Amino acid sequence: MARPGAHFPASAPTRASRERPEHAIGCGSFGFSGSDKVFEIMTVRKIAYQGEPGANSHIACQNVYPDWEPLACDTFEDALSAIAEGEAGLGMIPIENSIAGRVADIHHLLPSANLHVVGEYFLPIHFQLLGLKGAKLGDVKSVHSHVHALGQCRKIIRKLRLSPHVSADTAGSAREVAEWGDPARASIATSLAADIYGLEVLAGDIEDEPNNTTRFVILSKTPRWAEPSDEPTVTSFVFRVRNVPAALYKALGGFATNGVNMTKLESYMVEGQFTATQFLADVDGHPDEPALARALEELAFFCKELKILGVYRAHPYRILSQTLDPDL
Structure with missing residues (x-):
């Protein structure tokens, strides 16, 4: 298994040689995808979010961790720094909205923040x-x-x-x-x-679309991978492919041939260069599962860089959405 958050060169080590994380989270029973009991050992029971008190991110913090103190931060950078510097034990960061799409800046900040995704939460938005x-x-x-x-x-x-x-x-x-x-x-x-x-x-409830929903990722300074099990699991990672013809096609081929479902793939420019493209992806499954392990190793072969951001339980909203999708 890959070390959580580690960067892998193109020649990634074999699965057997990769170090296992020391902690893993179990299945959440609080309407989100992480187990609160895992975080009881934390001495700093604050959860950072961007915005002022009363923001949707504040509501998400209260819903998921009602016993934790919400820590309001002016910017996303401030929220991530609060987690990295130990001022907050966790962070609740919006990553995408069903109407507006991805949240600006997060895709650039998350890979370099040296933080780890330990859960996800979907919040219905009511204005x-x-x-x-x-x-x-x-x-x-x-x-x-x-x-x-x-x-x-x-x-x-x-x-x-x-x-x-x-x-x-x-x-x-x-x-x-x-x-x-x-x-x-x-x-x-x-x-x-x-x-x-x-x-x-x-x-009340003046939003145009009744299904307006924001997806949040729960961030921690310490990596905690979900244990392998039959419960739906998500693996999130970022990668950069080599600048050669058909590199992306070849890099993603392993997911198709191994039957791994990719639920998210987004590209964005890095370092101010049009030729430096980084991809953020979510897939169903756990890196300990043979199919995903083979797909990730094949991906690593065609990559300049591969970084796993987190392995965590799928939120019930995600599971329900996939169940109701007629194409699945």
């Missing part, structure tokens, strides 16, 4: 139109929120003929509306933000 207490919907002339939230609530913005204004994040826009004290200004944010900043829900 509220928040205003001052006592304000009426007809009073509102402008709405403030994160650019993605504004984009995901276009219907009500058009219906009410509101002027949209971009804020750094949803919870921050709620705080600003409370500070401004202007009944003509509203925020698109969460019900938690309404409670925190003393605002009133003028219109």
